[in-house]
Amino acid sequence: MRRVTTALAIIPAFTFALLLASASAAQNPGGSDAGKKLKNPVASSPESIKAGQAVFQKNCRFCHGADAHGDGPMAPEGTHPSNLTDDKWDRGSTDGEIFMVIRDGAGPKFDMKGFKSKMSETDIWNVVNYLKSLQGK
Numbered sequence: 833m834r835r836v837t838t839a840l841a842i843i844p845a846f847t848f849a850l851l852l853a854s855a856s857a858a859q860n861p862g863g864s865d866a867g868k869k870l871k872n873p874v875a876s877s878p879e880s881i882k883a884g885q886a887v888f889q890k891n892c893r894f895c896h897g898a899d900a901h902g903d904g905p906m907a908p909e910g911t912h913p914s915n916l917t918d919d920k921w922d923r924g925s926t927d928g929e930i931f932m933v934i935r936d937g938a939g940p941k942f943d944m945k946g947f948k949s950k951m952s953e954t955d956i957w958n959v960v961n962y963l964k965s966l967q968g969k
């Protein structure tokens with residue numbers, strides 16, 4: 833009888849731990865192993881960087897600023913868009929991790945929503961190449 837009770841007590845605790853693990857992965861898509869494993873299929877050519885810059889000016893500038901310094905004039909009040917030209921990446925610095933933030937949004941608060949319904953994967957990789965070309969500028 834005692835054994836049964838213990839088993840019953842363990843199941844909810846285990847389920848809860850599993851739920852927590854999957855919830856935090858969904859909330860913070862960057863900095864993840866999946867992002868690290870993702871390879872950038874688009875070579876960082878001048879064409880790709882130029883295409884990425886155009887996409888950035890259209891979709892990202894009003895929050896992150898024209899030069900991607902994080903000072904966009906129309907960022908929603910109370911949000912703090914990241915400076916994308918420094919070497920500080922809260923959600924991981926590999927191409928794949930940056931790709932996942934742009935595609936899925938910046939958790940856990942999602943002040944920045946994901947762009948997967950607005951941009952093709954190639955466009956997202958072009959933006960990643962553009963951002964990488966800005967490092968240190």
Ligand code: HEC
Pocket residue numbers: 862887888891892893894895896907908911912913914916920921922923924930933934938939940941943944945947959
């Ligand atoms: C509505 C405003 C908004 C728009 C539009 C937006 N962002 Fe963001 N972005 C943010 C905010 C706010 C953060 C920081 C979230 C946080 O740290 O809480 C962020 C974070 C990021 C990060 C993570 C930086 C890090 O340090 O890990 C990347 C990369 C990024 N944005 C790229 C982009 C790109 C590329 C676009 C356009 C396709 C874009 N963002 C559009 C508001 C925005």
